[in-house]
Structures are given as structure tokens and as C-alpha cells.
Amino acid sequence: MMPALLSDKMITLDAEALGRLMPMFMICDEVGHIAALGSTLMKVLGGQAVLGAPFTDHFVLRVAQAEEGDAEPPDHVIGVQRRLHLVLRAFPDIALRGSSVDLGAGSVLINLTFGIHLAEAVRAFGLTETDFAASDMAIELLYMAEANVAVLGELNALTGRLEMARRTAEAQALSDPLTGVANRRGLDQAIETELTAQVQGGSAFAVAHLDLDYFKQVNDTMGHAAGDHVLMMVAQRLMRELRRGDVVARTGGDEFLLLLRGGTNEEALRRLGERLIHRLEQPYIFEGKSCKISASIGIAISQTVDESTNLMQETQRLMEAADRALYVAKRGGRGRCAMAADAPTR
């Protein structure tokens, strides 16, 4: 007998020929038992022994239920589905999709595919290229999935590198290259963040404007290298004296701005300013030679702000107030600290 016959517009195929075209076919008989299987589905279900077993031993059929309480839908429902969804009892994570035709006398022919769970199924059942029909797109799908993972991996790595570069560039744009502390832009950003926090219920804070005294002499008598060394040491001493959350910024040749988060008590701030000056007055050693400088400080405290406050204007106001206080400190003789409250308003 021929494996396949065409007569009177009817096609007759034996199970082997059918299996070559559709290695995932299954025929269920009139009582819902598995009567025949394609080679791949046989492999998935565990071999010859499965023949004759009830279909429901191996599959959970997921179909629309008409009434509440239809726990297990009857097997004959298979015959009328345009699209079948089956879940493997032994592998609940692997669902199969397929369609079915009625073979008459209660038998049904079903053809299945792994659909979205293809990769898991290939791994779970050790499937090879020969387990799929030549017309099946499974291999291309696996190829696409793997290529996709490879390309995404590369792109993710690239994204990571670009993000690192962006952060580095941002840090550089916000810091002073000589001393490593913040620059003016960095400080402005820190103040804006602080004001924003204050709008949302954060505490008030202070800004100090610090100007070095007698620094020009160091530059003039000992050279620029010594001047640079002193500036680096000043930045270090300030960092060490201040709290972790405070911000030190170098905003000009020998000018520093400080963002002070440790409270707004005037007396405490004045004492802090004096302590900083005292610390900066300690001698600096450069190439065996010692030099001394001093500093003047003006301090201003942030005002109450709310949602309607223009944060840029408030930043500006704070800076000007600290500036005026610094002027007062300088005029009173050098090496002093003054509060904005000491300065006459414009």
C-alpha cells in the first residue's frame, strides 16, 4: 500500500507520512484516548507507552467554559476549537497551541506547536532540528531569540558605558579641577536642591562666602605652585571641618562658597566661621617652606520658602546677603566672620 493516496478529492495518509509532515500530530479516539502520535510529540510525552492512555492524563485542555462549575471540559470540545490551548501535565510551564479536525466517528486529529514556549521545550525535551518539520519556522524563531539576546546584551553594555561616561562628564562639569571640590555650577545645583527640599518641609540652611586673606602674597613670593598647593590644602581643611552633608565650592581664584546644613542658629554659625578661620590660619608647608594666610567669612541664612517662591531669585538673594556680610567682615579688619544680619540692607 502507498503511504499516501489521493482519490475522490480525499487524501489518505498513513501515520508515518502524516508524522513526516506534522511531527507534533495526535489522534484521539472516540473515548478520548491517544491513538496515534507524531514522533516529536511521542518524545515529549515519553515514548510508545503513552499510546492508549487517556488524553487527559497528559494534557490539561484550556477552553472557554460556558457555565461556572465546568471543572474538566469534555474531550469532544476539541473538535470544535479553531485554536486549542493545551498545557502539559508534567510540565505546567509549557503550553501547546494547535488546531483540530474531526475525523468522524468521534476521532479527532490535532496538530500542535510549542508557540511561545519553544525555547523551554527544546531544552526540556532535548529536541533537535530533525524534530521539526522542514516547513516549521521553529529554527528561525530560536535563531531570532538568540540573536536578539546577543544584540541586546551588546546594547545594554553600551548603554552602561555611556551612562558611566555621562556621569563622569557631569561630575567634571560640576567640580573644580584643581581642588576637586564643587565649582559654582555644582554649588548652585546643591543650593537649588536644598531649597526644593525646604519647600517640601526640609530645614533652612546657611550659605557662607569665604575669601582668603594674604593669599596674593603667597603667590607673589613663593610662586603659583605654592599658591595651588595652599588652595588644595584649604579645600581639604574645609572639607574636614564641615559635616558630611555640607558642600564646599571654589568659585574664584581664592574664593570659596559653603553650603551649611547644620542648623541656622546665628551664634553657632558665627562660632563655626571663627573655627574655620582659625583652622585656615595654621601654617602651610610647601617644599620645606612655611607660609600663612587668613580668611574672611560672610554668612547668610535661607528664608522661609514655599511653592510660590522663585528658587532662582532666592538663591540670588542668599548669595548677595552672604556677599554683603563678607564685605562687613573684610571692612572690620581681616580674619573675621560676619553674619548677614550685621550688614546694612540695600
Place this chain on the structure above:
Amino acid sequence: MYGLINKSVQSFLRDNYGSALWARVARRAGIGIEGFEAMLRYEDTLTDNLITAACEALDRPRNSVLEDIGAHLVTFDTVRRLLRFSGVDYGEFLFSLDELQDRGRMALGDLELPSLILARQYGGRFLFEVRGTICGWGAVTAGLLRAMADDYGALALIEDLGPIADGAELVQVLLLDTEFNTDRGFALAAPRHGTHV
């Protein structure tokens, strides 16, 4: 979590309420105004802060904002199309939602979409259990399912029933008519000039 998810919240706010509102929300949530990069990963808590800030700024309850975010996702043609691959009609789409998480992973191996389980179904009543990394995916799902019903031209009543004991959130769909309105249409072949999220 992938920036993709935060970025869709950002787009929702910016597209519907303008850049000024986005700037306000970003400031409240402690995020730079430039927002999120889709392929970078961010802390989960940031997503939560972002949503909380958005609800405060809009002065609307969390669930209603989340539902709108879900519906907004479907306005991106890429997202709409990827969802439409799941079924030829709304009923079939609902039946295939079990696969949503796996489909997401097919696109992006570690994308944290919620898992949707069709817990009960009879007739036109579908009950889904939604489980995600953050609470609120139920509302997002409800909004998305509503927008997809419109897309398919189906008439459906969708309700976010809130969380149950084990942390899952329940979403109920009453499918009344699969062909109530004109289907917006879907062709398997992608349009030549794709749009981006």
C-alpha cells in the same frame, strides 16, 4: 526596574498634562527633569516615588491615575501592535493574557511585566489575578484592558477589584459583545515606518 516602565509614566504625564507638570512631579520625586532612559535600570522605589508624586500633583487617587497610565500605553502603536499579536479578537486576546509575561521576556529577557493568570472564566466573565513587583499593576492592567477592548471594537465592562490575601490583585472583565464597534485593525506585517515609544 527597567527605565522603560518609568519612562511610560513620564510620557503619560508629559503627553497629557504638559512639561510643566512633569517638571513638578520630577522635582517632587527627586528625579532629574530629563527623566528616564528606557534601557537603563533604576531602583524599584523610584517608580513608587514617581507614582506617588504624580498622584499628588494631579490631586487624584492612585488607582485612577494608574488606570489612565495603563490606557495610555495602548496609545503607543508599538505597544498596541505587540499586544494585538495575542489574538484575532478580544476574547482570544483575553485567553492569551497568561502568556503576557513570557511574551515580554521574549522581547527583553529580564523585563518585569506582571504575571496575569486567568483564574476563572465562564461565559463572558473573566477573572484575572495580577502579580507584579510593585502594588498597582492591577489598576494598570484594568486601564490597558479597557483601551484594548476599544481597539478590538469589543464592548466590555472592566473592573479593578483590588488586592486579595496573597498579594495578587483581581481584575474582572465582563465581555458583552466582541463585535460592538469597528475594530481599529491589525495587520501582521509591521507598517514600513514604525513609531517609537
